[in-house]
Each structure stands twice: as C-alpha cells, then as structure tokens.
Amino acid sequence: MPDNQGLYRNLSINKIEKIEQFDLDFSVDAAVIMDYFKNVKGERYIFINKDKSFKLIGIGHRATITHASIQPVYVETQFKEILSTAQYTGNGTIGDLKLFGGFQFDNNDSPNFHAFHKSHFVIPKLQFMEVDGKASLICVDQDIDITHLMHTLHHHTVSGVPVNQPQHVEDIDLDLFQMNAHEAIAMMRDDKLDKVVLSRKRKITMQQPINAQSFVQQALNNDEVSYFALIESGEQTFITKTPEQLVAVQDGVLQTNAIAGTIGKDVHNAASILLNDDKNLYEHNIVVRSIQADLAPFTENIQFNNEPDILENQYVYHLYTPIKAKLNRGGLLEVTESLHPTPALGGFPKQAAMTFLQQANEGRGLYGAPLGYVDLNDAGEFIVAIRSMIIDDNTAILYAGCGIVKSSVVESEVHETEIKFKPMLEMLGVI
Structure with missing residues (x-):
C-alpha cells in the first residue's frame, strides 16, 4: 500500500x-x-x-x-x-x-x-x-x-480495473424534455424567445461500483480533441469529456470561443451541410453575438472571424468561432460568471432563457457548468462541462443537451442528444 x-x-x-x-x-x-x-x-x-x-x-x-x-x-x-x-x-x-x-x-x-x-x-x-x-x-x-x-x-504499475457490465439503462424524464421543447418552440413562434438549450439525463446502473481509473486511461489514449476533467467530492465523482472552452486568460489576453450548431458525422457530407445549414448558422450567430455583449464590460479589441470554422469530435461536427480580446477590468472568475451560460448552453435572450430553464426542472448541477482553474496571477482556464456524468457507487447519470430554436423538430433534437451521450456510454463500456 x-x-x-x-x-x-x-x-x-x-x-x-x-x-x-x-x-x-x-x-x-x-x-x-x-x-x-x-x-x-x-x-x-x-x-x-x-x-x-x-x-x-x-x-x-x-x-x-x-x-x-x-x-x-x-x-x-x-x-x-x-x-x-x-x-x-x-x-x-x-x-x-x-x-x-x-x-x-x-x-x-x-x-x-x-x-x-x-x-x-x-x-x-x-x-x-x-x-x-x-x-x-x-x-x-x-x-x-x-x-x-x-x-x-x-516505477508504479497501474493495477487492472475489473470488468464491469451494465445492469440497467433508464432514460430519466424524457417526457419532460419533450414537453419543455414543445413549449419553448411555441414561445419562439410568439417571439418571446430566440433559443433555449435543454438537457436530458440517462441513468446507467452497473453490476459493480464504477472505477474511474479506466476513464482516465481512455482519456489519455484517445486522440479526440476534447478536454478531460474529473473531480471527486466524497462518494461522488463528476467527469466531463468536453470540446468546449468557456474562457482562458494568460498575460491579460482573454480567449474564448463560440461552439453551437451540431451534426452527426454519420450524415453524408456532414461538415459541408453544417456550414450551409440556416438553422445551425442562426443558432451559432446567436452565441457569437451574446459572447460579444458579455465581454464588452471587461475587454477591448474583440477579434473573431465573420464565418465559423468546423470543430471535429469523435461522433459530431460543431460550428466553431475562436474569439480573442484584451482584458482590461475584472478577474477571470468574474468574467466566467458573466459569460456563463453562453447561448450554447443557456439560450437567447439570456435572461429570458434562464427564466425558462428555472421552470424546466432539469437539475443540471455541474452539467454545462464552468469547471477549471485559476492562479494568483488571475491566469487560468474554465471549460464548459458538457458530455458529462456524475458517478455514485455503481450508478452513473449521464447528461446531454441540444439547442432549441423556432425551426427545431423535437424528434431530431432527441436524436442529437442520443449522439451526445455516446462519449460517456463509451467510457462506461455500454457501447
């Protein structure tokens, strides 16, 4: 020992x-x-x-x-x-x-x-x-x-992790997700909301207590361009494998990005379709405009390209716009609070979307939340903890979300969240 x-x-x-x-x-x-x-x-x-x-x-x-x-x-x-x-x-x-x-x-x-x-x-x-x-x-x-x-x-040799098998898989509150989506679309048709991001949960019960050791090894061996973060608190462990940075500050220079708009890689010519899809481009533009507004009180000389790039992950493509600015007031934690949640995780207009989410009864916890580090020089980085799960003994609750806009089809949004569950399901060995 x-x-x-x-x-x-x-x-x-x-x-x-x-x-x-x-x-x-x-x-x-x-x-x-x-x-x-x-x-x-x-x-x-x-x-x-x-x-x-x-x-x-x-x-x-x-x-x-x-x-x-x-x-x-x-x-x-x-x-x-x-x-x-x-x-x-x-x-x-x-x-x-x-x-x-x-x-x-x-x-x-x-x-x-x-x-x-x-x-x-x-x-x-x-x-x-x-x-x-x-x-x-x-x-x-x-x-x-x-x-x-x-x-x-x-010279330490990592001990083996016992094979663990799923015992029970259960969607939690899928009916609530669909009801919230229909209600949000109705509000958008009445011009009361432009976008809201909803989330859903899936509960996986394994035969034995879940050992996070195997997840760490997977993260190190996987070539996917994603952050990996794990934090324990007593008997619970939160894990995220996310592509999304919220904000980073180094030597007074702030970097963030807009990531919104998603398509599964199983679609033929998926990247090209995404770059020309009005629904996803509209959703992405909302995020860029919101980040600009949130950064304005803290920064100057905000820089970004007018057209989004493609961010590739294991199962999906995202629309992606890097953003840079000079931080001239406030600290990293204050900026983090101001940026969170971007419309990529909350919605737009921001306050109207948050009011909707307060009534949606999702209980997100650390899902979609800022997670990261800061030092005494006020340098550091915070990510957006999507593609995540909370582990307690032999149970994992997985989280995934999607952006709802006026043109959304609820069944398609359910399919999108199914794709977004995959990184965590893969870690658990369920797929």
Whole structure:
C-alpha cells in the first residue's frame, strides 16, 4: 500500500504556511498518479487540455473554498487570503499553484449532485502539473520524502480495473424534455424567445461500483480533441469529456470561443451541410453575438472571424468561432460568471432563457457548468462541462443537451442528444 496516509489529515481552512515546488524528471501520468493515490479517493481531481500539452492533477484537500450559492468574488477573496502569508520555495513561482473547481450551472436544486456545493473549489495537498512536457510537483503544507515518492511513482504499475457490465439503462424524464421543447418552440413562434438549450439525463446502473481509473486511461489514449476533467467530492465523482472552452486568460489576453450548431458525422457530407445549414448558422450567430455583449464590460479589441470554422469530435461536427480580446477590468472568475451560460448552453435572450430553464426542472448541477482553474496571477482556464456524468457507487447519470430554436423538430433534437451521450456510454463500456 502506498505510503500516503499523511494526506488524510483534515486541516481546517486556515492560511497556508509552506509551498514547496519540485521539478520532475518524468512525464506526469494521470492514470499512474490516480492509481497510486487510490486510498485518497474522494479528494482527487484531473484537468487535461485538448492537445494534452497541459495536465493538472490534485491529490488531497489542503483547503476547500465552498459556498451554498454561486459566488466568484467570495471564492477569489478566500483564495488570496489563504495564500497571503505562504512561504514559497522552488524553481517556479507561487502562481504555479492552482485553485481548481467550478460553479454549478445555476442556483437551482440539483439532488444528483448532493456532494458538491454551488461554488466548489479545492487547494490540494499535492499538485502535479505538466506544461509542454515540463513536469513539477507542488507540496502544500506537506512533509513528504520527495525522493522516495518520485522514485515510487516513476516505477508504479497501474493495477487492472475489473470488468464491469451494465445492469440497467433508464432514460430519466424524457417526457419532460419533450414537453419543455414543445413549449419553448411555441414561445419562439410568439417571439418571446430566440433559443433555449435543454438537457436530458440517462441513468446507467452497473453490476459493480464504477472505477474511474479506466476513464482516465481512455482519456489519455484517445486522440479526440476534447478536454478531460474529473473531480471527486466524497462518494461522488463528476467527469466531463468536453470540446468546449468557456474562457482562458494568460498575460491579460482573454480567449474564448463560440461552439453551437451540431451534426452527426454519420450524415453524408456532414461538415459541408453544417456550414450551409440556416438553422445551425442562426443558432451559432446567436452565441457569437451574446459572447460579444458579455465581454464588452471587461475587454477591448474583440477579434473573431465573420464565418465559423468546423470543430471535429469523435461522433459530431460543431460550428466553431475562436474569439480573442484584451482584458482590461475584472478577474477571470468574474468574467466566467458573466459569460456563463453562453447561448450554447443557456439560450437567447439570456435572461429570458434562464427564466425558462428555472421552470424546466432539469437539475443540471455541474452539467454545462464552468469547471477549471485559476492562479494568483488571475491566469487560468474554465471549460464548459458538457458530455458529462456524475458517478455514485455503481450508478452513473449521464447528461446531454441540444439547442432549441423556432425551426427545431423535437424528434431530431432527441436524436442529437442520443449522439451526445455516446462519449460517456463509451467510457462506461455500454457501447
């Protein structure tokens, strides 16, 4: 058994005293780290970007910053206060320590996410990070034999994951999804709404408790251009494999993108059809215009192309427009709150769509929510947690959504969500 018992000590949320950073002479392997620290299950997280050039793995909870509502300013203030007197040693800077977590989609009740707060962030005891092949380890108030730990990790063999089989598959509230879609279309025909994004759920019960270890290995081996993120909170684990970035900030430059408009790759000439489809182009343009408006109070010199590109994923194509701007006021967490949800996950007009969703009784929790990291330099990245599932013991609840506009056909939207379930079903071994 790994010698990591010290990571179980529950420290109160007081100020951090000591941060030590060490260079690693081997690549960060998230599957190895998760397996080695399997006895710390419930206090681990992973974030891997699209091209796998950035990996972040947190082990143990040195501090959690949580709130019963969505409060980005509170989270930022607490983070800075906890680190305000910390002593740093190492080859990097104190800014290399990341605060990881997210905000739930909205403040509505989400019973399927009972282990997560509306604002839920973690400062780990151990943070492994790899940037463009350069790996490091940060220890936060931990006295650990680093030489021994690095040697053991470097030679650790991942244990096998037992074969697990589905026992029961159940669509949850499909009738509610269809009813909400018909109601939304009727409102659009009365010009009360331009677009709303609805979601649906599927419950998968497996024969044995679900081990996320296999999902991590799949994410590392898969060439699909998607983010992978995993966060544990006690007995629950949330996983997303998403193509969608919400916002990133580095050296005062903000990057985001509009992703809206989808077609299955099983359609002949799918990419060409999508680029010329009025319904999807209209839906995409709504997202671009909304992001412009949300960024205006925080940025200047917003740049984007007038025509969308194609973003390819394993099962679908999306319309895609990168957006860049200079951040001149506010912080990353404030901008995240302002952008969320884009019309790609909420709707347009934004307030009217959110009012509709408040009454739709979907209980999204972290589905479609901002998930990511920020540092003391206000740099970081948040993704939109679509293509996701929440795991509790042997049960996984999968989430998928689709944009409803006036020309939508409800049966087609149901089919679109079926396609979007596939990445999570594949992870579970159901397909």
